[in-house]
Amino acid sequence: MLVAGSLDARAAERAVWEHSPYRVLATLAVDDHSRPQLDLPTSLSGQIAARVEGSLRPLWDFKIDSPDAGAARRQCFELREIPWDELSADQKANDKLLWLGVRVLPHGYELAAREFDVHMRRWGPVQRRVVQQSSFLAEASFELLQATFSPLAMVEPIEGNDEQVQLVFRGSQLPRPSGEESFVTPGEAYLPLLRRTDRSGKVIEGGILPVPWTYLTATEANDAGWLASVHSGVRRPFGTGKKGLVEQIAVGLRLPPGATPVRFHARTDKSQGLAGYEVFRETPDGGSERVGVTDRNGMIVVPPNGAAVSMLMLRSDGQVLAKVPVASGGSDVQQTPIADNVTRLQAQAEAQVVREELIDLVARRAIVMGRVKAMLKKNRIDDAKELMSELDAMPSPSVFGRTIENAARRIPKSDDASVQKRIDSLFSSTRDMLTKFLNTRPVTELQDQVNEAAKTQPPAAAETTEAPADAAAPTS
Known part of the structure; x- marks a missing residue:
């Protein structure tokens, strides 16, 4: 308080x-x-x-x-x-x-x-x-x-509103010859920064850092200054206001209009560009449009769309890895670290192989079980028994579970906690698929049906070697 x-x-x-x-x-x-x-x-x-x-x-x-x-x-x-x-x-x-x-x-x-x-x-x-x-x-x-010239503004969070902040511009109460704010227009982009100082007011070493994955755009003037929309890849980029010796300051970007070069790279290794990833951009109506695919260095050029800030989504194999804001224009490459590395890609590849094997096994088992049921309807019990032996030869859930564990053990632990969490989730969801689609109960129930059918099957006629009574006697 x-x-x-x-x-x-x-x-x-x-x-x-x-x-x-x-x-x-x-x-x-x-x-x-x-x-x-x-x-x-x-x-x-x-x-x-x-x-x-x-x-x-x-x-x-x-x-x-x-x-x-x-x-x-x-x-x-x-x-x-x-x-x-x-x-x-x-x-x-x-x-x-x-x-x-x-x-x-x-x-x-x-x-x-x-x-x-x-x-x-x-x-x-x-x-x-x-x-x-x-x-x-x-x-x-x-x-x-x-x-x-890039204007500066204090950033004041608005209680209960994570989508907007209040901007208080430096010198905003000074008289103006024109009576209007000289450097602020709706839609302009601002970069929020944290400025840490010591007790004398001097900036400490490394004390100025950007608020992660966040931009602001001025929306409308009010009595306190200007309201600004928050564009962020994190849930709550701003605290409740200034804390101790930390200031939240927004600086005007003043980027020349044009396309934006963006490079996506692994958070744990900046030299590792994320190549071949799909990039989408949010549209004003809440939808998305495909921008393209990152090149071998993780680069992509985002064309202008009239907005000072755009939200990009990076997707790989149908999975959204990150949602990040990008400021439009400027010649400098915007470096965007993503919680993604070789370890996660290896895990994804291993999990995909196991899932494909599981899907193949489930499909083959379903086909054989269907044939067993068809044989039972035709009272071909022996053929049904033979097909059941094929089912028994297929990998059991316990055997396939060991396949999943072996695949998981082949993946080294990631230094990035969020990446490791995603890796664990990959194999956990694969185990869930095993439990859901490779249950032993249907096979056990089908075996019981085959056994019951075998009990009621009439015995086969016995073969004899005796000659018929009316057969002619052999001649000497």
Whole structure:
């Protein structure tokens, strides 16, 4: 139970969050070797700063630099992921770092931008634009920075509602020149993360992790912020709220639209791709559509369908192995670990062989029993007895049970508890089939019928070697 003090502290923290601007540091570089343009970096920086001042303050506490040379300039074009330890103290003092590279081409301008979220220590995707006319360059650059910027929101679970959460966006209570939220639109995708800190508020090593197999999509604005739909492969991805030194934060994905490359691999061995698995996608009407089959590396490309997040189902041999959400777009491969490995596949193969043998045995036994019954109806007792001897020669349930146990023993134990549980279930269901379809009672009852028929069978006529009375006497 929450005490009043903790509620007051949480309310105060939320108020600070809602009234805190983003400290944004942008770095701009221009490559105009192919078509030199005098003072373009200075002019462009000024125009971008003016646009931010006019439409994004006070949400953005904005600075923009335009270095002439050095690593900062190179980063505007490389847009590589810089290790945390290589960032300067000045850079770490901000909430958002943005890099914008502008290449002057003979036919226009090529723009590329990328963001690093200092608070969540997360690199966003590279965003690109092409501009034909110089008169549109400043506005296109400003819009690209906006598209690259990923908003942050506290995630607050809604009691009794596992399908939605409340999003409280940073700076949402600051005044807006337009009076509207600048970076949130319905249907956009968000990645929920857990942020663990020490008592001083510093992020602990490895303290930022995604909520497993979960995405959010903004649905509608309300008095507290925005409601968001939960798309998850786990039953309850969120707890009851912030616990101790753990924050639940959602960050906008800002993925460029397009197809999504997805790779399914074994949870216990990332190098082991799951090849030849069927992939289905849920449709808005509650049905499903087949996307395709994973290649030899476990890869499949999921085409866009207009939704920011799709639920995929991975199926093997008619069995659904996993149901996972996939964010649409982006060039990075979405790695999806699945509780599946060689051990489970071996178990499935062994169980399938045993089941096929069992089905064959049940079919052969049914055929022979049918023939025995037919012989009894025709009073061909000896033929029925001969067929019963064929039934007796077939493997008994105890013999076949040992076949199942031997197959199970050939499978090594899996390190993954969920995989081992599935393996045990495979052989358990095979034992259930044995009990259900290879019961000895029908055979015993049929044997009793044959024995009873044999008791009532009339004795066969005795053969004699005596000559008939009217037979002619032999001649000498």
